Amino acid sequence: QKEVEQDPGPLSVPEGAIVSLNCTYSNSAFQYFMWYRQYSRKGPELLMYTYSSGNKEDGRFTAQVDKSSKYISLFIRDSQPSDSATYLCAPSEGNTGFQKLVFGTGTRLLVSP
């Protein structure tokens, strides 16, 4: 079993839809939960960062963590064609100076106009 599991997609939605992207993980020591976005032919960039369980909102994006079920979600409201990218969840134990992120394989999102 992989440490972090993510549905690879692709997930195709029309513009304006609400998108739900999900990850499950197995390591209960993870405390920090990141979502990275990767556009085609580019490096990943940090999108959202959450510590422990709960929700965090940033504009159209909401990150949700349920540590009891080891489930991570990213919601995108009013999705735009510019949101078309691969979304990688990346939890971390975060208790050392080393940013030991474990990346999921990513979910490819396609938002059509």
Place this chain on the structure above:
Amino acid sequence: DSGVTQTPKHLITATGQRVTLRCSPRSGDLSVYWYQQSLDQGLQFLIQYYNGEERAKGNILERFSAQQFPDLHSELNLSSLELGDSALYFCASSARGGRAGELFFGEGSRLTVL
């Protein structure tokens, strides 16, 4: 633009050969990370350097090695290349005291082994 520079962007070589990938971190960042991204495995952590010293090792093959130089740029050396080494190789850097989990990635070096 993340501020992390990687060269070359593309590289095509043959099995058995050796290549060197180069990375310049963001100005002021002391940590450099190397990741390998393939379609089936996703982003796999290879190795981290902090201010010239190896800090952590991931799934790095013995045929691969890296170093970080006094000017903080880093090189990843891949030798005795195999077809399966074809992948995107990313370098990332992080700021001391920066947000946990925040890595700044370059645009990657795409290696094709024929």
